[in-house]
Amino acid sequence: MYKKVTTPLDDGIVNQLKAGDLILLSGEIYTARDEAHKRMIESLNRGEKLPFEIRNSVIYYVGPCPPKPGQVVGSCGPTTSGRMDKYTPVLIELGLKGMIGKGYRSKEVIEAMKKYKAVYFTAIGGAGALLAQKVKKAEIVAYEDLGTEAIYKFLVEDFPVIVTIDIYGNNLYEIEKEKYKTNLKR
Amino acid sequence: MKVIEAKKITEIVKLLCIEANYELPRDIFKSLKERIKEETSPLGREILKDIIANAEIAKTQRMPICQDTGIVVVFVEIGQEVHIVNGSLEEAINEGVRLGYEEGYLRKSVVKSPILRINTGDNTPAIIHYHICEGNRLSITVMPKGAGSENMSALKMLKPSDGVEGIKNFVIETVEKAGPNACPPSIVGIGIGGDFELAPYLAKKALLRKVGERNTDEVIAQLEEELLQEINTLGVGPQGLGGSTTALDVHIETYPTHIASLPVAVNLGCHVTRHATFVL
Structure with missing residues (x-):
């Protein structure tokens, strides 16, 4: 029931992904959350380059726990994506193809996803220990001083995600909630 | 002394x-397991299974x-x-x-x-x-x-005339608006009464009560039951991806309040509502 997908993504791949698809993602992905996004946008505003190739990349909204000796990474489940909404449309315009997080996205992000073909995956919030098992390599790419908020390059293998908003604007949060709503008063 | x-x-x-951080309280673990049988969404059931598997990995590998x-x-x-x-x-x-x-x-x-x-x-x-x-x-x-659920929590100073209906509406609106962001299935902590700063404190303390335990006051226990039932008809489901398990439980704590006031605070706890106690 899972589809296997490998990064980097491109239009040909994201065209095929539909809201509700269960995906096992493999390849390189980049971690970034609040402060890293803020710095990336500040870099762009100064006319500087981003610390990694944004075109066709996937960003994972996560701040991992420190690894114990012998671990690649500590627990690393998704954080709430909505906090990155303000910074996201410009990254999508530059070629970002996928985001992994949890929770709602803004109208502006969804419009950018449709226009420039990018997909929003969610992973299970709070499943940090389980998801850490799927990360095979982790190296710091930028902003080391930010600690858990630094940008890491993760090599993931069969990392389980769900296509939650696709490039056609289908939103699994809305579709599924409507299906299971049995409340007649509200 | x-x-x-x-x-x-x-x-x-x-x-x-x-x-x-390593070990989920047993009552929450047990409740998640029981909910799998009742969950109406197949995806919701899969998510609950993964949430349980995650807690088991954390416990055995001694990681968060x-x-x-x-x-x-x-x-x-x-x-x-x-x-x-x-x-x-x-x-x-x-x-x-x-x-x-x-x-x-x-x-x-x-x-x-x-x-x-x-x-x-x-x-x-x-x-x-x-x-x-x-x-x-x-x-x-x-x-x-954690901040995911904390950020979706809310406080409202209701009017006494808003009554039980007003309380219910505010709680349900808060849970529905939180949706996937609060990492459901949630434990909904509610503080009613006191004043502007006591109500959220009561709501937070309510999250410490074991899942399945009711308030000792019959009227409040009844309100907890009604809210739990109604929250689970919203359709939000595990991780907000649809289903009948939006909350594992609703806990209310109350305190006397001013004749003109009805403060209500909702502190959301995610499916990893952790706590540990030691008594000396």
Whole structure:
């Protein structure tokens, strides 16, 4: 029931992904959350380059726990994506193809996803220990001083995600909630 | 009078921080398992299974259940006959947090200034609530609180005329609006009464009660049941991806209030509502 997908993504791949698809993602992905996004946008505003190739990349909204000796990474489940909404449309315009997080996205992000073909995956919030098992390599790419908020390059293998908003604007949060709503008063 | 060494408190807080983050309370674990049978959405059932598998991995591999190991909320109940020696209680607690987060490989998620946002690097300071009571016991509860659910929590000063319907509407709106962001299935902590600052404190304390336990007041217990049922008809479901398990339980704590007031606070707890207690 899972589809296997490998990064980097491109239009040909994201065209095929539909809201509700269960995906096992493999390849390189980049971690970034609040402060890293803020710095990336500040870099762009100064006319500087981003610390990694944004075109066709996937960003994972996560701040991992420190690894114990012998671990690649500590627990690393998704954080709430909505906090990155303000910074996201410009990254999508530059070629970002996928985001992994949890929770709602803004109208502006969804419009950018449709226009420039990018997909929003969610992973299970709070499943940090389980998801850490799927990360095979982790190296710091930028902003080391930010600690858990630094940008890491993760090599993931069969990392389980769900296509939650696709490039056609289908939103699994809305579709599924409507299906299971049995409340007649509200 | 009981004499307690400050360093003993540090040691206990350190162990509680690690234990709370590695091991899901049994009542929550049990409730998640029971909910699989009742969950109407196939995807919801799969998500619940993964949530359970995650808690098991964390326990056996001794690693955090969730990467958001939280800001540490500490509830201290201190008997008036307890005397703490060789150090300050507050510093002893913070030192325990510092050691626990370092030795337990837990994430440091606290920034010193809410404006400048520089990480303190050791997850201190904790948010500490002291309650002085009779006797010579010292009870320490550590609750690492993640921000996903905390950020979707809310407080409203209702009018007394809004009544029970007003309370229900506000609670349900808050849970529905939180949707996937609060990492459901949730434990919904509600504080009713008191004043502007007491209601959220009661809501937070309500999250400590075991899943499945009701308020001892019959009227409030009934309201908890009704809210739980209605919340689970919203369709939000596990992780907000649809289903009949939006909340595992609803806990309400109350306090007397002003004749003109009806404060209601909703503190959402995610499916990893962690806490651990030690009594000296």
